[in-house]
Amino acid sequence: MPALLTTIADLHAWTDEQRSRDETIGFVPTMGALHDGHLSLVRRAGELADATLVSIFVNPLQFGAGEDLGKYPRTLDADLAALDGLADAVFAPSVDEMYPDGPLETRVTAGEVGTWFEGAARPGHFDGVLTVVAKLFNLAQADVAVFGQKDAQQVFLIERMVRDLSIPTRIEVAPTVRGADGLALSSRNRYLSDEQRDLALTLSRAIRAAAEAGSQGAEAAVAAGRAVFDAEPTVELGYFTLVAPNTFREVAPGATGPARAIVAARVGTTRLIDNGLVTLN
Ligand code: AMP
Numbered sequence: 001m002p003a004l005l006t007t008i009a010d011l012h013a014w015t016d017e018q019r020s021r022d023e024t025i026g027f028v029p030t031m032g033a034l035h036d037g038h039l040s041l042v043r044r045a046g047e048l049a050d051a052t053l054v055s056i057f058v059n060p061l062q063f064g065a066g067e068d069l070g071k072y073p074r075t076l077d078a079d080l081a082a083l084d085g086l087a088d089a090v091f092a093p094s095v096d097e098m099y100p101d102g103p104l105e106t107r108v109t110a111g112e113v114g115t116w117f118e119g120a121a122r123p124g125h126f127d128g129v130l131t132v133v134a135k136l137f138n139l140a141q142a143d144v145a146v147f148g149q150k151d152a153q154q155v156f157l158i159e160r161m162v163r164d165l166s167i168p169t170r171i172e173v174a175p176t177v178r179g180a181d182g183l184a185l186s187s188r189n190r191y192l193s194d195e196q197r198d199l200a201l202t203l204s205r206a207i208r209a210a211a212e213a214g215s216q217g218a219e220a221a222v223a224a225g226r227a228v229f230d231a232e233p234t235v236e237l238g239y240f241t242l243v244a245p246n247t248f249r250e251v252a253p254g255a256t257g258p259a260r261a262i263v264a265a266r267v268g269t270t271r272l273i274d275n276g277l278v279t280l281n
Contacts, residue, residue: 001080002054002087008139010214014053015141023050026167027142029133032056032092033073033187034082037177041188042086044174048144054083055136056092061104062128073187093138098135102120107131107167110157113248117262118153118273121219121238129154130161137169145169150176150184152275156248176274178204184274192271198269202232206240207276210261214278218251218259220240221278226259238264242278256281 005011018025018204026049028041034056047051056079063069076092083090107127110119114126137145147155159171177185180281182204183197191198213224222242231239242251242259251259 001081002083003089003257004080005091006093007097010052011093011139011274014089016264018051019141022138024131024143025049025141026052026138027136027145028054028087029147030137031058031072031187032079033186035177035189036056036221037148037150037185039082040177041148041174042083044172045088045144045146048146048172050086050143051089053089053091053140053142053198054087055140056090057098057132057133057200058137059106059128060095060099061099061131062125064122067082067122072259075189077136079163080147086192091136098132102231104131108134108161111160113153113160114157116248117239117241117243118264120266121271126154126157130157131245133158134161134165134167137167139171142169144172146174147230148176149173149275150186151273153248153262160228176276182208184272186272188272192267196267196270197202199235200268200270200272201274203263203265204251204276206263207261207274209279210240210242214259214280217253218255218280219253219257221261225263228263232254233266234278236264236266239243240265242280251280 011109030038030044058072108130109127119126155159155173169229205227210225213221225240240263243262244251259278259280260275261278264273
């Protein structure tokens, strides 16, 4: 079993020990309810560094009013068991341990990109994400941190934060892990009934349809993706569009080269996101 660290003092003792042995640290921040997508990041961290640290913290700052903070799955015992043999330590602090002074006086803000797409649907979400990730980076003192491509806008903003603020942790991005049916693994998938799980496949199907239409240009690719949602009206589309990988701006109609299809949709009360590469020419 990995060592369970619940206080910042425990974490400091652990990082000091790794440093004293000249061991590099690979870090994977999570909110727990771990699935194979998370475990793939932990394996990658293990390949990239000597010691592997996973954080499990359901960060209240990144949840809006009316979101699922209260019911977000918390499965620490199962998470520790899943990490057996994969992670050396798990940092699982309480909210009080992370935010002992209550509401923060100081935060990281995401800028314009953080107000688009997920940021438009979830105001303040990315400020909450960047603030906790910056704090966790300061605590973990990691050489490398691994994030999932599944959360494309999050990865974009974290990479920007690390560059903008000269944070000395290298960011590694790992591919999205999917079920055999194509559904991107997500802790929120456990909210879905069997019937809703079938409907949730609309997201990955739309991305595949856009990828297949990419040779006909951006407008055709977006139209192909949205058409998949038109055929499934019980799935409530948030957005389906193509963005440029280096700016996260929506691509122009005549754009060529690699783009990323990004999608958010609601199945019942569960909001899901996904993304995939689309080559335009
Ligand atoms: P979360 O616990 O959902 O905040 O996610 C923690 C990390 O796991 C983030 O870097 C996510 O992008 C990543 N992640 C979540 N789902 C997947 C997946 N299906 N494949 C790869 N990485 C994932």
